[in-house]
Amino acid sequence: LLRSCEVMEVVSEGGGLPVAFDASIRFSHLGKRCVSSAVHEKNLAFAQTLTPKDILIVLSASGQSARLEEVSAAAKGRDVPVLLITCDSHGPLAQLADYVMTASNREQRLIEGSHAASLLSPNVLIEVLYYLLRMENL
Numbered sequence: 715l716l717r718s719c720e721v722m723e724v725v726s727e728g729g730g731l732p733v734a735f736d737a738s739i740r741f742s743h744l745g746k747r748c749v750s751s752a753v754h755e756k757n758l759a760f761a762q763t764l765t766p767k768d769i770l771i772v773l774s775a776s777g778q779s780a781r782l783e784e785v786s787a788a789a790k791g792r793d794v795p796v797l798l799i800t801c802d803s804h805g806p807l808a809q810l811a812d813y814v815m816t817a818s819n820r821e822q823r824l825i826e827g828s829h830a831a832s833l834l835s836p837n838v839l840i841e842v843l844y845y846l847l848r849m850e851n852l
Contacts, residue, residue, distance in 0.1 A: 715795050715813075716741075716847055719769040722748040725757045725785050726773035733837050734773050740844040754781045761788040772798045773836050775817075777805025786810040799836045815839050 716722070722741055726734035731752055738750035751757050758781075761770060770789040774782050777800040786796050790810055798811035801818045808814050817835035 715769050715797070716746075716843060717850060719767060719795075720747065721764065721768040722746055722771060723757070723760055723764060723768070723789075724748065724750040724771045724773065725761075725782060726750075727754075727779055727781060730773045730775060730836065733840060734771075736837070737771065737773070737840045737844075740840065741847070744844070744847050746847075754785075757781075757785050758788055761785045761794070762792070764789055764792055764794040766793040766795070768794055770794050770796045772796060772807060772811065773800075773840075774798065774805075774807050775801045775836065777802030777807050779807065782807055783810060799839050801835070 724734045724737045734750045738748045741748040749760060764770060770786065772782055772786055783806055786807060787810060789796055795813070796811045797813045797815065798807050799815045799817055800807060801816070803814050803816045817839050
C-alpha cells in the first residue's frame with residue numbers, strides 16, 4: 715500500500731505529532747505526496763478528499779482519540795485504507811483500521827503489566843517502513 719499509494723496523510727495528536735511530521739517528511743523525500751498537520755480540522759478536511767488509491771496513517775500510542783477516530787472514520791467512509799501504529803491494538807482506533815502495527819516498549823509492559831504508550835517504538839516502525847521503501851527505490 716505504501717509503495718503504490720498516490721497520497722499519504724499521516725495524523726496524530728499531542729506527543730505523537732513530531733513522529734507524524736517526521737514520517738511525512740521522510741516519505742516525501744521518497745517522492746510520495748505526503749501531508750501532516752497539527753490542526754484537526756485540516757486533517758479531517760483532507761481525509762475527506764482521499765481516495766481508495768491513497769492511505770491514511772494514524773499514529774496513536776494510546777489507541778484512542780475522538781479526533782483521530784473522526785478522521786479515520788471519514789477515510790473509511792471513502793474506502794481509504796487505514797494503517798494504525800499504536801501501543802494498544804484493541805483500542806477504538808484499531809476497530810477503524812485495516813492494518814494495525816503494534817508498537818510498545820517491553821520494559822514499560824513489564825512494569826505496568828499491560829500496553830504502555832511509547833513514542834520510541836512508533837518512531838522505529840516509521841523508520842523501518844521508510845527504509846524498506848527507500849531500498850526499493852535504489
